[in-house]
Amino acid sequence: MGTALTILDLNSVVLALVLGLTFLVLFEIMRLHVSKGRTPPGPRPLPFLGTIDSIKDPLGSARSMHQYGEMTTVYIGRQPVIVLNTLQITREALVQDASAFSGRPTLPVIDWITNGLGIILVSGHSWKQQRRFALHTLRNFGLGKKSLQERVIEEGHYLVDEMLKEEGTAFDPQHVIQNAVSNIICSIVFGDRFEYDNKHFAYLLKILNENFMLAGSLLGQIFNMVPFIKHFPGPHQKIIQNANELLGFIRGEVKEHRQTLDPENPRDFIDAYLLEMEKQKSNEDSTFHEENMLMSTADLFLAGTDTTATTIRWGLIFLMENPEVQERCHEEIVQVLGYDRLPSMDDRDKLPYTCATVHEIQRCANIVPFSVLHATTQPTKLRGYDIPKGMMIATNLTRILSDEKHWKSPDTFNPENFLDENGHFYKPEAFIVFSVGSRACLGETLAKTELFVFITSLLQRLHFSWPPNSQRPDMDGIVGLVRFPQPFRTICLSRDTKV
Known part of the structure; x- marks a missing residue:
């Protein structure tokens, strides 16, 4: 019984x-x-799992979304995301109705890392205070000025010399490129650069790159759907371990800055932030405190390192795949600069083909296929749809950067996309790799300077080619928070400097 x-x-x-x-x-x-x-039409989501194709194959999904119209709805787990597929509707939302579309969404994996602090991935009052201060401080320490450009030019020279140490042998250029790019933002944020053989800094760059991949991978997507797994062991714990190591490095820098701070002569962003914290002590409305300093510094360090370095790595792939473009750039550069004069931003007008090539690298690299996610800060309307507060908004840069309405050769690498009929450089309005509106990239000026100076310096002095019998990387790359190229090796040779 x-x-x-x-x-x-x-x-x-x-x-x-x-x-x-x-x-x-x-x-x-x-x-x-x-x-x-x-919501706007889109592929059918599965209960609880969302739009599987956009998780399994985000690039392929981005390429096909325009079939649903100017706007598409996809689901990340249970959360709808409205994707803007055209330049016109992107400007309509992010520029014309900027205040309503200027938020950032709450994503568990990002919140786990940032605790809702920093500059790039926050909204509202804190974002306004931190962004205003960061822009003001970056300008004070050279952003957009000759002094910063001189640092980039000097670092470009170091980068060429570092690559020449590997001349004639197949090597992975990731570390030297990442170190060179990072040294520029490090000189602003920490007041110093790091040598290419600094093993501790090389390790930090490695885990920085790893976190960009992990947070945007399938693992990160699963975490966003079931965030309570943060309390259990598993591969996702590597994300927070890496983030804590990076913050530990920044804490060490802050401690050192505190001990040597001269209020009359701030040296860099950390000094300026320490002084601002003191100044804002009695302001109850202030968002300037220790943890926000750490995360804002981390934001600048991360954003100022990985995206530009990744674009340059894609650039080497496109240049090796299109040797005729590489040769034409080199000939133009040497004709204008010779082999010895280092390139500067003042040379852009005299180097239209090279300038067009740099922009074409950015277009084809498409390193943030859906741009950085936005969220609505209030209920609004867009093309007859009622958009509630908190709705996630993505920009389909993959489609906009390959829309046949805007590009002569949308699906191939061709610098002619940025040249007019007279061979002069021009920039189509669809070139919005730095986004548009009030949340456009904070470091756009710096990134433009680094990309032009570094790529021109490399093409002036070096020739790049694939190692014999090497397997070409998959051109879709690896899509995380950023679209990375698969690991690859290159052979660089010094150009004959006899004119």
Whole structure:
């Protein structure tokens, strides 16, 4: 009798679980049906899992989204995301209605790392205070001025010399490029640069790159759907371990700055932030405190390192795949600068083909396929749709940067996309790799300077080619928070300097 009751109880539990799960699935299907009726069309999501194709193959998904119209709705787990597929509707939302579209969404994996602090991924009052201060401080320490350009020019010279140490041998250029780019933002934020053989700094750059991949990978997407897994062991714990190591490095820099701070002569961003914290002590509305300093510094360090370095790495791939472009750039550079005069931003007008090539590298690299996610800060309307507060908004840069309406050769690497009929450089309005509106890239000026000076310096002095019998990397790359090229090796040779 007891055994029969136990079996009956067990059957009842199983039946209750099955009915409960069935009810949850049916409820979710109904919720999705109602939600889809209120949002722009898009691929059919699965209950709880969302739009699987956009997770499994984000680049392929981005390329096909325009079939649904100017706006597409996809789902990250249970969360709808409205994707803007055209330049016109992107400007309509992010520029014309900037205040309503200037927020950032709450993503569990990002919140886990940032605790809702910093500059890039926050919204509202804190973002306004931190961004205003960062822009003002970066300008004070050279952003947009000759002094900073001189640092970039000097670092470009160091980068060429460092690559020449590997002349004639196949090597992975990731570290030297990342170190060179990072040295510029480090000189502003920390007041110093780091040598290419500094093993501790090389390790920090490695885990920085790793976190960009992990946070945007399938692992990061799973975390966003079931964030309570942060309390359990697993590969996702590597994300927070890496973030803590980076913050530990910054804490060490802050401690050193505190001990040597001269209030009359701030040396860099950290000094300026320490002084601002003191100044804002009595302001109850202030967002300037120790933890925000650490995360804002980390934001500048991360954003000023990885995106530009990744673009240059893609650039080497495109130049090796298109040797005729590489040769034409080199000939133009040597004709204007010779082999010895280092390039500067003042040379852009005299180097139209090279300038066009740098921009074409950015277009084809497409390192942030959906741009940085936005969120609505208030209820608004867009093309007849009622958009609630908190809706996630993505810009389909993959489509906009390859839209045949705006580009002569949308699907191939061709610098002619940025040249007019007279061979002069021009920039199509669809070139919005730094985004548009109030949340456009904070470091756009710096990134433009680094990309032009570094790439021109490399093409002036070096020739790049694939190692014999090397396997070409998949041109879709690896999509995380940033679209990275797969690891590759290159052979660089010094150009003959006899003119």
